[in-house]
Amino acid sequence: MKIWQFIVQNYTQILDLTLEHLWLVLVSTALAVVVGIPVGILITRRPLLNKPVLGIANVIQTIPSLALFGFLLPAPWIGARADRLAILALTLYALLPMIRNTYAGIKGVDHAIIEAGRGMGMTDRQLLWQVELPLSLGVIVAGVRVATVISVGLATIAAAIGAGGLGEFIFRGLAMVNDQVILAGAIPAALMALAADFGLGWLEKRLSPQ
Amino acid sequence: MHDAASPRDLAIEFRDVAYRLDNGRELLHNLDLQVERGETLVLLGRSGSGKTTTLKLINRLLEASEGDVLVEGQPVRSWDVIRLRRKIGYVIQEIGLFPHFTIERNIGLVPQIDNWPPERVHKRVRELLKIVGLDSDLAARYPRELSGGQRQRVGVARALAADPPILLMDEPFGALDPITRAELQREFLNLQQRLQKTVVFVTHDLREALLLGNRIALMETGRLMALLTPEEFVHSSEPIVTAYLEAFGTDLQVRRSH
Numbered sequence: 366m367k368i369w370q371f372i373v374q375n376y377t378q379i380l381d382l383t384l385e386h387l388w389l390v391l392v393s394t395a396l397a398v399v400v401g402i403p404v405g406i407l408i409t410r411r412p413l414l415n416k417p418v419l420g421i422a423n424v425i426q427t428i429p430s431l432a433l434f435g436f437l438l439p440a441p442w443i444g445a446r447a448d449r450l451a452i453l454a455l456t457l458y459a460l461l462p463m464i465r466n467t468y469a470g471i472k473g474v475d476h477a478i479i480e481a482g483r484g485m486g487m488t489d490r491q492l493l494w495q496v497e498l499p500l501s502l503g504v505i506v507a508g509v510r511v512a513t514v515i516s517v518g519l520a521t522i523a524a525a526i527g528a529g530g531l532g533e534f535i536f537r538g539l540a541m542v543n544d545q546v547i548l549a550g551a552i553p554a555a556l557m558a559l560a561a562d563f564g565l566g567w568l569e570k571r572l573s574p575q
Numbered sequence: 576m577h578d579a580a581s582p583r584d585l586a587i588e589f590r591d592v593a594y595r596l597d598n599g600r601e602l603l604h605n606l607d608l609q610v611e612r613g614e615t616l617v618l619l620g621r622s623g624s625g626k627t628t629t630l631k632l633i634n635r636l637l638e639a640s641e642g643d644v645l646v647e648g649q650p651v652r653s654w655d656v657i658r659l660r661r662k663i664g665y666v667i668q669e670i671g672l673f674p675h676f677t678i679e680r681n682i683g684l685v686p687q688i689d690n691w692p693p694e695r696v697h698k699r700v701r702e703l704l705k706i707v708g709l710d711s712d713l714a715a716r717y718p719r720e721l722s723g724g725q726r727q728r729v730g731v732a733r734a735l736a737a738d739p740p741i742l743l744m745d746e747p748f749g750a751l752d753p754i755t756r757a758e759l760q761r762e763f764l765n766l767q768q769r770l771q772k773t774v775v776f777v778t779h780d781l782r783e784a785l786l787l788g789n790r791i792a793l794m795e796t797g798r799l800m801a802l803l804t805p806e807e808f809v810h811s812s813e814p815i816v817t818a819y820l821e822a823f824g825t826d827l828q829v830r831r832s833h
Contacts, residue, residue, distance in 0.1 A: 481671030484634055484743075485685050485733075486660030499675050 371545045372552075379534075383553045386530035389448065389523055390516045390557070393455030397463050397512055400456070402505065405467025406493065415468070422461040430454065430522045438526075451523035451530075458519055459512035466508025470501025503573030510565035517558040521550065584612045585648065586741055586773035587633055592642035594628055602628050603797045606642070612740075615767060615774040617788035619781065619819075625797040626777045630743050633775065634663045646741070661685055664734030664742040664772075668750050671730060672718040678704075678729055679714040685737040703732040708762060724755035731763075735770075742774045748783065760786055764830075781823040785809065786830055793819070805829040 372379060408415040428436070433454045438444045443453050474497050482492045498505075524532025534550025537543075587610040594603040603625045610616045618626035631637040632644050635651050644651045651659060672681050680687070682703055683696040691699070704711050707728040718726055727747060734742055748756045760783060767774065767787075778784055784791050785805040793801040793808075793816065800815050801808075806829055808816060820827070 477667060477671050478673060480636060481665065481667055482673070484631075484636055484660060484663075484665035484667075485688075486657045487684075487688060488657055491688055496673060 368545045368548050368552075371549055375549065379549055379553060382529065382531050382533055382550070383557070386517075386520055386532075386554065386557065389451055389455060389520045389528065389530055390513065390561075393452045393520075394459055394509065394513050394516055396452070396456040397459030398509060401460050401463025401508070401512075402467050404460075405464045405505075406471065408464070408468055409471045409497075410489075419461075419465060419468070422464050425457050426461045430458070430519055431525060433457065434522075434526045447523070447526050447528040450526060451520065451528035455516050455519055455523070459516055462508045462511040462515070463505075466504050466511070467501070470504030470508075471497045473504060474500045503569050506565060506569040506572055510562060510569060513561040513565060514558050517554060517561060521554055585609050586612045586646070587775065588643075588645040588648075589629070589632075590643045590645065592632065592639045592644055594625075594632060594637060595640040601640075601797060603632075606799055608792060608799060608802070610773060610775060612773050613771045614789040615776055615787055617776045617778060617784040617791045618794060619778060619784040619788075619791050620794035621779055623796070624794040626794050627745055628797075629794070630745055630775060630777050633741075633743055634660050634665060661689060661737060662739050662741065664736075664739040666730045666734045666742065666744040666747045668746055672726055672733075674718055676717075677714065678709075678716050678718070678721070681718065681729060682714075682732045682736055684733060689737060699736060700732075703735060706735070706766070707732045722755075723751050724759065727751060727755075727759060731766075740773060742772045744774060744776045746777055746779070749778070749780075756783075763787060781819055782827060785827055788830060 404418060408418050425433075434450060437450050437453055440450075440453075443449050478496065478500070479492065482496050487495070520530050521532035521535055523530050524536050531550040531554045535547050535554075538546030538548075538550065587608075589606045589608040592603060592606040593601060595601045606625075606629065608616075608629075618629055620626045628637060632639055633646065633651070635654075635656050638652070646654065646659060646663070673684070676684070679697075679700050683700045686696045686699055700714060701711055704714065709725060709728050709732070713721065713725065713729075718729070721729065727750075730747060734744075748759050751759065764787065776784075776787060785808065788805055790802060790804055791808050792799055793803070795815065801811070801813060803811060803816070809820065809827055809829055811817065811820075
């Protein structure tokens with residue numbers, strides 16, 4: 366098969382682009398976790414913010430990715446480098462699953478358990494750290510899993526603005542009408558998505574209360 | 576009812592308390608009620624009668640819309656709510672145990688958040704397991720590995736952990752089979768004789784109310800309908816009381832009053 370030959374011949378470049386791709390995904394997902402979980406917690410505490418925050422995150426999700434890259438281009442500092450731009454866009458897309466799952470996870474904790482904790486004199490902070498977060502960890506990790514898998518796919522489009530990653534092969538292959546080049550980008554990306562899905566799925570199962 | 580000349584030693588007092596939901600529906604109307612120190616007061620009534628609401632007003636899981644609830648002579652709204660709740664043990668049906676904590680951590684929770692040294696918490700947990708009749712081997716297990724009766728004992732042990740003077744119990748034995756339930760009721764009486772806590776006990780079961788209560792507060796649609804000792808209750812001719820007695824049959828046992 367010619368595809369394997371192509372991969373063997375170009376493995377250093379494939380490896381480079383895979384690492385670049387991984388970098389975009391990891392940084393953006395990490396940022397989405399760092400921002401999304403606290404925001405998700407916040408809207409369980411301030412019910413008034415719940416609708417606007419989830420609404421905004423939903424709207425962002427509906428913006429086509431190429432258009433979002435375009436919108437962000439004029440932004441200072443961010444717009445100066447393609448990888449920053451790509452990371453910001455990927456972070457914005459990953460926010461919705463993070464916020465939504467954190468919110469749903471905490472809201473899903475059995476009300477009787479929360480009430481027992483409050484009735485025994487736990488402070489809001491103790492309740493959050495000792496009860497609500499541990500019991501919703503499985504759902505929150507499910508959010509990370511969805512966000513990561515989406516990011517792996519979306520990050521291929523980042524090549525369109527010159528941010529690198531496995532999308533380079535895909536766009537090049539499309540331009541050359543060469544399936545092998547497309548597959549050289551698509552196969553590692555698909556494997557990455559599967560690995561993330563499997564690994565985080567395993568973690569999710571381990572962290573879910575029985 | 577209330578003797579102003581020689582005020583009794585009151586642990587809890589409701590003064591003309593009303594509770595309304597945000598939509599204006601009133602769940603509790605003009606409740607006046609005193610709970611003496613060391614007594615077991617049973618709130619008896621069917622679902623929706625306001626008994627759980629009454630209970631939650633004591634540890635401020637709910638706030639009165641009108642009137643005052645006093646704990647140890649002080650209005651609950653002027654208490655620091657965290658301190659108030661740690662002085663009051665709270666037992667609900669078995670689902671209130673933390674599923675991700677071991678039995679030891681469940682029981683030791685209040686001492687732990689009260690910053691007792693770990694050694695002392697550990698000792699206290701062993702002591703409590705013994706008090707509620709559980710094997711100390713259970714300490715390392717999780718709630719899902721215990722039977723319903725064992726879980727309920729854990730619930731009682733947890734409420735007693737920091738030795739609170741007041742216990743609130745919301746249908747604690749409701750989900751148990753009749754034999755386990757009778758066993759726990761007997762043990763509750765023994766325990767109560769030794770510990771002399773002030774207990775407010777919610778149930779819809781008349782037999783349980785007669786067996787465990789020093790006094791029974793009968794509630795209906797958010798109103799206190801009668802406040803009687805078990806002895807008075809079974810001999811009452813008030814229609815609402817007799818309706819209850821008829822529903823539960825004739826072979827009713829009454830707690831020996833003291």
